[in-house]
Structure formats: C-alpha cells, structure tokens
Amino acid sequence: MSKSLPVVQPGRAGQTPIFEKIGIVGLGLMGGSLALAAREVWPSSLVVGVDEKDVLERGMVRGAIDVGADDLVVIAEADLVVLAAPVAENVRLLHMLDEYVPGEAVVTDLGGTKREMVAAARALPTRFTFVGGHPLAGAARSGIDAARSDLFKGRPWLFTPSGTVHGGAIERLFAFASGVGSVPKLLDPDVHDRLVAFLSHLPQLSASALMRVVGDAVGEEGLQLSGRGLADTTRLASSPARIWRDICATNADHIGEALDLLIADLKALRADLTTGDALERIFESATDWKAKIP
Amino acid sequence: MSKSLPVVQPGRAGQTPIFEKIGIVGLGLMGGSLALAAREVWPSSLVVGVDEKDVLERGMVRGAIDVGADDLVVIAEADLVVLAAPVAENVRLLHMLDEYVPGEAVVTDLGGTKREMVAAARALPTRFTFVGGHPLAGAARSGIDAARSDLFKGRPWLFTPSGTVHGGAIERLFAFASGVGSVPKLLDPDVHDRLVAFLSHLPQLSASALMRVVGDAVGEEGLQLSGRGLADTTRLASSPARIWRDICATNADHIGEALDLLIADLKALRADLTTGDALERIFESATDWKAKIP
Numbered sequence: 001m002s003k004s005l006p007v008v009q010p011g012r013a014g015q016t017p018i019f020e021k022i023g024i025v026g027l028g029l030m031g032g033s034l035a036l037a038a039r040e041v042w043p044s045s046l047v048v049g050v051d052e053k054d055v056l057e058r059g060m061v062r063g064a065i066d067v068g069a070d071d072l073v074v075i076a077e078a079d080l081v082v083l084a085a086p087v088a089e090n091v092r093l094l095h096m097l098d099e100y101v102p103g104e105a106v107v108t109d110l111g112g113t114k115r116e117m118v119a120a121a122r123a124l125p126t127r128f129t130f131v132g133g134h135p136l137a138g139a140a141r142s143g144i145d146a147a148r149s150d151l152f153k154g155r156p157w158l159f160t161p162s163g164t165v166h167g168g169a170i171e172r173l174f175a176f177a178s179g180v181g182s183v184p185k186l187l188d189p190d191v192h193d194r195l196v197a198f199l200s201h202l203p204q205l206s207a208s209a210l211m212r213v214v215g216d217a218v219g220e221e222g223l224q225l226s227g228r229g230l231a232d233t234t235r236l237a238s239s240p241a242r243i244w245r246d247i248c249a250t251n252a253d254h255i256g257e258a259l260d261l262l263i264a265d266l267k268a269l270r271a272d273l274t275t276g277d278a279l280e281r282i283f284e285s286a287t288d289w290k291a292k293i294p
Numbered sequence: 295m296s297k298s299l300p301v302v303q304p305g306r307a308g309q310t311p312i313f314e315k316i317g318i319v320g321l322g323l324m325g326g327s328l329a330l331a332a333r334e335v336w337p338s339s340l341v342v343g344v345d346e347k348d349v350l351e352r353g354m355v356r357g358a359i360d361v362g363a364d365d366l367v368v369i370a371e372a373d374l375v376v377l378a379a380p381v382a383e384n385v386r387l388l389h390m391l392d393e394y395v396p397g398e399a400v401v402t403d404l405g406g407t408k409r410e411m412v413a414a415a416r417a418l419p420t421r422f423t424f425v426g427g428h429p430l431a432g433a434a435r436s437g438i439d440a441a442r443s444d445l446f447k448g449r450p451w452l453f454t455p456s457g458t459v460h461g462g463a464i465e466r467l468f469a470f471a472s473g474v475g476s477v478p479k480l481l482d483p484d485v486h487d488r489l490v491a492f493l494s495h496l497p498q499l500s501a502s503a504l505m506r507v508v509g510d511a512v513g514e515e516g517l518q519l520s521g522r523g524l525a526d527t528t529r530l531a532s533s534p535a536r537i538w539r540d541i542c543a544t545n546a547d548h549i550g551e552a553l554d555l556l557i558a559d560l561k562a563l564r565a566d567l568t569t570g571d572a573l574e575r576i577f578e579s580a581t582d583w584k585a586k587i588p
Contacts, residue, residue, distance in 0.1 A: 136521050156519050185519075198511045199520045203527040205573075206504055208580040209559035210497060215583025217492045217552065223586050225450050225479075226493045227430050230587065232529040233497040237584040241577035245570035252567035258511065259564040263557055265503035270553040273546035276539035279499075283535035286502040289509025290531040292517050293524065 014043040018176045019106070023075030024082045025093055027051040027059045027068075029139055030110045031084030032147030035064040037180035040149045048074055051144075058144045072100040080176070081128075083109035087246035091120045098125050106169045108133040112196060112243070114160040114189040116250040121162075129169040132160040132189060134196070135182055142240050153181035160189040197254035201247060202262060204236050205255070208244075211237035308337040312470045313400070317369030318376045319387055321345040321353045321362075323433055324404045325378025326441030329358040331474035334443045342368055345438075352438045366394040374470070375422075377403035381540035385414045392419050400463045402427040406490060406537070408454040408483040410544040415456075423463040426454040426483060428490070429476055436534050447475035454483040491548035495541060496556060498530050499549070502538075505531035 022038055024031045027049045039047050049056060049065035056068035067074060072093070075081060078101060083090040090109045094117070097107065107130045109117055114132045121130035135157040139146050157177040161170060170186070177184040187195070211234040215223065248255055265282055272278040316332055318325045321343045333341050343350060343359035350362035361368060366387075369375060372395060377384040384403045388411070391401065401424045403411055408426045415424035429451040433440050451471040455464060464480070471478040481489070505528040509517065542549055559576055566572035 136519060138521060138523060155521065158519075195512055195516055195519065198508045199516065199524055202508065203504060203524050205563050206500055206560065207527055208577050209556055209563065210500055211580035211583050212576050213552065213555045213559055214492045214496065215579065215586070217555065218489055220586045222489055222493065223583065224588055225430060225452075225489065226587055227432060227449065229432055229530050230493055230497050232526045233501055234580070234584055234587070235526040236523050237580040239577065239581075241570070241574045244577060245573055248563075248567045248570060248573060255567055256564060258507065259560055261507045261511065262500075262503055263560050263564070265507055266500065266553055266557050266560070269499050269503065269542075270550060270557070273542045273549055276535070276542060279539055279542060280535045282506050283502050283533065283538060285509065286505035286528070286531040287534075289505050289517065290528055292509070292514045293520055293528070294518055 015041055015179060017042045017045040018172050018179065019045055019080035021046045021048060021078045022080045022082065023048045023050065023078030024065075024084055025050040025072070025075065026083065026085035026089070027055050027064065027144050027147075028084065029142045029146050029151070030135065030137070031082065032059060032062070032064050032144040033137070033149065033151035034082060034084065034110070034180065035059065036062065036147055036149035037152060039063065039066070041179045048078060050074060055144050062144065062147065064144065064147060072096060076101055077103060079103070079105050081105050081107045083107070083111070086243045087111040087113055087116065087250050089246075090117060094120050094124065097128060101128075103127065105129075106131070106172060108159075108173060110135060112200065112247045113250040114192045118160060118162045118189045129165060129167055131165055131169055131173055132162070133173065133177070134158045134160070134192065135177070136200075137182070140235060140238065142243070150181065152177070155182050157182040157184045158187045158192055159184060160187055160192050162189055193251050194254045197251055197258045201251060201255050202258040204239055204244060205259065206262060207234050207236040208239065210234055309335055309473055311336045311339040312466050312473065313339055313374035315340045315342060315372045316374045316376065317342045317344065317372030318359075318378055319344040319366070319369065320377065320379035320383070321349050321358065321438050321441075322378065323436045323438075323440050323445070324429065324431070325376065326353060326356070326358050326438040327431070327443065327445035328376060328378065328404070328474065329353065330356065330441055330443035331446060333357065333360070335473045342372060344368060349438050356438065356441065358438065358441060366390060370395055371397060373397070373399050375399050375401045377401070377405070380537045381405040381407055381410065381544050383540075384411060388414050388418065391422060395422075397421070399423075400425070400466060402453075402467060404429060406494065406541045407544040408486045412454060412456045412483045423459060423461055425459055425463055425467055426456070427467065427471075428452045428454070428486065429471070430494075431476070434529055434532060436537070444475065446471070449476050451476040451478045452481045452486055453478060454481055454486050456483055487545050488548045491545055491552045495545060495549045496552040498533055498538060499553065500556060501528050501530040502533065504528055
C-alpha cells in the first residue's frame with residue numbers, strides 16, 4: 001500500500017512540490033486539515049496518513065490522503081514527517097522514527113507546546129532534521145470530520161528551531177507552511193510556550209471551568225436562558241481532555257503562572273464587589289487590551 | 295417640546311399601540327434599541343427619550359425618539375416609563391417619578407439585577423404600577439450608536455413582579471415585549487438574580503479578568519499572534535465598568551458564590567497540571583453542559 005502512486009487529478013496543476021512524500025501521523029483536526037491542504041496545493045506530492053482504521057477510512061472519503069495505514073511502516077520513504085498527535089504521543093512517536101524511517105527526512109510536529117518535544121528530538125539520529133512547529137489554528141470541533149483545507153489560511157505557524165538546523169529545512173518548512181496559506185514565524189521554544197500559556201491555554205482552561213460552574217449551578221433549564229455572551233465565552237468548552245492533558249503536563253510552569261494571575265484578579269473582584277474599585281481597574285485595562293486584538 | 299405630535303411615517307401601518315406615550319430614561323444600547331424598536335412597531339405611539347444632549351441628538355439622527363430632553367419633565371404624561379440607566383441610577387430615578395409624573399403609569403426597568411430595584415419600587419405611590427424587567431440581550435459595543443431595533447428579537451425578556459400587580463400591567467408589558475420581538479417570561483426577583491449571576495455576570499467578570507491578565511503578560515506584540523479562541527473568550531471584555539459596578543454591588547451575594555466556585559475550579563486545575571485528573575473531570579463536565587446550550 002505504501003508503494004501506491006500519487007493520485008494526480010487532471011486539471012489541477014498545483015505548485016512545485018516541496019516534499020515528495022509527506023507522512024502525517026495523526027489525522028485529527030490539525031493533521032487532517034494539513035493533509036487536505038497539502039493534497040490540494042501539491043497534487044503531485046504523495047500524502048500518507050497514519051491513524052486508526054476508521055479514521056483512515058473517513059480521511060480517504062474526504063480525499064485527505066493518498067495512502068493510509070495504522071502502522072508507521074507506511075511512512076518509511078517520507079521526506080517530511082509531520083507528527084500530529086497529542087504532545088505525549090508525539091514524543092513517543094519521535095523515538096520510533098529511527099526504526100521505521102531509514103532515509104533522511106525533515107521532521108516537524110503540530111503540538112501546542114514545544115519545549116518537551118524539542119528536548120526529545122535531541123535524541124534523533126542525524127539523518128533527521130527536526131524543527132518543532134505549531135500552527136495557531138483551531139476550530140470548535142475536533143477530529144477528521146471537522147478538518148478543512150483552509151484551516152491555516154492567514155494564521156501564524158510558529159516554528160521553534162533549537163541549535164543548528166541543517167540542509168535548508170527551515171526554508172523548506174516555511175515554503176510548505178506558506179503554501180497552505182499560513183504565515184510562518186520563528187520563535188524560541190520557551191518564549192513560544194509562555195506565549196501560548198496566555199494566548200491559548202489560559203483561555204481554554206477558564207472557558208472549560210466557566211462552563212462547568214455555570215452548567216452545574218443553573219442546570220439545563222437555566223442554560224435555555226443563556227445568550228451570546230455565555231456562548232462565546234465558552235466556545236472552547238468542548239475541547240477534548242486528552243489533548244489538553246498533555247499540553248498542561250508539558251507547560252505546567254507557564255500555565256501555572258497564568259492561572260495564578262487569573263485567580264488573583266478574580267479574588268480581587270470578589271473582595272470588592274460592593275465598592276467596585278478592583279472592577280474599575282480591571283475593566284479599564286481589559287477594554288484597552290481588547291482594542292489591541294487584531 | 296413634550297407636546298409635539300408623533301411623527302407618523304406614511305406607509306408604515308404599525309401595530310395597535312399598547313402605550314400612548316413611552317418615556318425611556320437612558321438612551322444607551324438597551325434604551326436606544328428599545329426606542330428604535332418601539333418607533334418601528336408602533337409608529338402612532340410617542341417615544342420620548344431622556345439623556346444628555348449629545349446622546350439625544352444622536353438618538354434623533356438615528357430616528358430612535360420623537361421627542362427628547364435632558365430633564366424628566368418631558369415624560370410627565372407617559373403611560374409607560376422605562377428606566378434604562380445603570381441600576382443605581384435607576385433606583386435614584388425611581389424616587390423622582392412622584393415629582394415628575396403626575397398621572398397613572400406602568401413603570402419598568404431594563405437593569406441587570408432585580409432585587410434592589412423591586413425593593414426600591416415598594417416606596418412608589420399607588421398610581422404607579424412597577425414590574426421589574428430584564429431583556430436578556432446585548433452586544434459587544436455599548437451606547438446609542440450601537441443600538442439596533444432587532445436587539446431583542448428572539449431573546450428572553452424576564453419580568454420579575456413582586457406582590458400583587460394591578461391593572462393588567464403584566465399583560466400589557468408582555469404584549470409590549472412580544473411586540474419588539476422578545477419572548478417574555480415571569481421570574482422571581484431572587485431566582486432571577488442568582489440565574490444571571492451565573493449566566494451573565496460570571497462570564498463578564500471572567501472575560502474582563504482574562505483579557506487584563508493576558509494583555510499584561512504578552513503585550514500588544516504578543517496579542518498579534520492571538521486567534522479566535524482568545525477573541526471569543528474575551529468578546530465581553532470591552533463592557534463599561536460603570537454598568538458593571540452597579541450590577542456587582544446589587545448582586546454581590548450571588549456573584550460572590552459564582553466567583554468562589556470558578557476560583558475553586560481554577561485552583562483544582564492549577565494543583566493538578568501534571569497529572570490532569572481535575573482537568574479530565576472539568577473538561578468532561580464542560581463538554582456535556584456546552585452541548586446543552588441552545
């Protein structure tokens with residue numbers, strides 16, 4: 001199955017391929033969307049997916065992959081390996097590459113935290129060039145069925161190289177990320193992890209906690225009276241625990257700092273409900289910052 | 295000026311008026327939207343606005359009011375008085391009605407908390423029939439410029455009568471609320487205040503606190519990398535402090551309970567970042583509740 005030829009679709013000229021054989025391990029929202037986008041942009045590249053059988057079938061139906069298997073053997077000849085599973089699983093997969101991929105390859109991942117992955121990649125044999133990556137893209141639903149080829153359009157894709165990266169891998173990854181519509185940027189792994197602790201992880205944790213507290217307090221009947229305020233504030237609240245467990249475990253220091261700061265502000269509001277001084281201070285600062293979000 | 299005739303617009307038949315002269319005190323997002331809607335639905339009713347001069351001018355330009363003044367004297371003959379200022383100001387206005395409105399009138403308000411208003415209304419002379427009200431409608435921006443006649447369409451409008459309400463006032467207010475497109479419901483004032491502490495006040499406070507913490511931590515440059523998750527989670531973060539100061543002061547017990555529960559969940563997440571057990575529990579519950587939001 002791994003020897004299948006790429007399905008060249010007539011009438012779609014596509015761009016010059018950057019990688020010949022793209023192995024994507026994990027066809028969830030992110031991996032699935034990248035597979036769809038890659039097949040659309042580079043029809044002459046072979047897109048190979050690794051996931052469980054039912055996910056592969058849905059990926060095939062969606063036209064996300066040329067070839068798929070539930071075994072890493074299928075990515076043996078890949079010149080680009082994209083690890084698109086939750087962070088802890090990506091670390092485990094990284095340690096298996098030596099056994100399954102005999103040739104040279106650029107390796108990246110799509111995980112939401114970068115320090116642990118970058119550290120784990122130091123153990124890779126030198127034929128692999130690893131550059132951690134994190135496309136800042138998302139959707140309310142997860143999984144291959146929510147995947148879409150325009151998920152990365154206009155969104156930043158952060159790459160976090162560590163040490164010396166050989167062979168033009170960064171340039172190729174930048175071209176690849178640009179090809180699917182994103183805006184690639186370089187960032188230090190630790191700077192990345194602190195930034196996303198605030199931009200992404202704290203909003204996620206507070207949205208889930210808020211939804212749980214509100215739901216438990218007012219029940220299903222009470223929720224029928226909720227409006228767009230609660231709906232927007234809790235838009236992230238359906239995110240899957242298994243992805244966020246890994247993110248929290250691999251970014252606990254920065255997320256801990258972010259949670260402490262939020263808890264401190266909520267306590268200040270709590271202590272001051274009748275006079276409103278903390279409220280005034282926090283609301284004015286929030287209004288200023290909100291105006292600076294693009 | 296208060297004697298001006300209603301501007302009957304040709305070609306707009308309108309519905310049978312429920313009130314002849316509607317006095318709206320405070321032409322912000324809520325009062326302004328109600329004025330716009332009332333003029334659209336009942337062109338033969340007179341819509342009279344009270345606010346500062348520049349707000350009245352903008353209200354006139356928008357076609358929100360027939361008549362306006364910066365003095366309560368203009369609502370002397372109103373048979374419906376709508377107090378649409380922040381809660382503490384509404385309480386102050388309530389005590390002025392006896393002096394300015396000599397005839398019988400139905401009085402309601404649009405404030406976000408109800409117990410304090412309902413208690414204050416017990417001091418009104420008997421020619422006034424007070425029924426507290428709270429349309430569950432909102433928008434990202436505030437003020438007359440953000441007002442829109444369809445703000446109430448399909449949204450619940452909670453009325454919180456206390457004691458015996460005479461003269462069919464509730465029926466008339468229900469017809470009025472239905473006329474502008476909302477779905478009127480009756481609720482006990484205390485039940486209302488606890489419900490909105492969770493559905494509205496807690497999301498607002500956490501959105502503002504989140505925005506302040508994230509902005510302070512990552513700065514303007516960091517915010518350029520933010521995505522829809524942060525944008526949605528902080529959609530409410532531009533809400534004006536002066537409205538929320540009053541809401542918090544008049545609902546401190548229920549909001550305090552809500553904040554305590556949220557702080558407790560955030561602390562549980564904080565304590566458990568590396569194992570993820572609290573995270574699993576909270577995310578699963580949040581996903582369940584999120585699915586029950588209409």
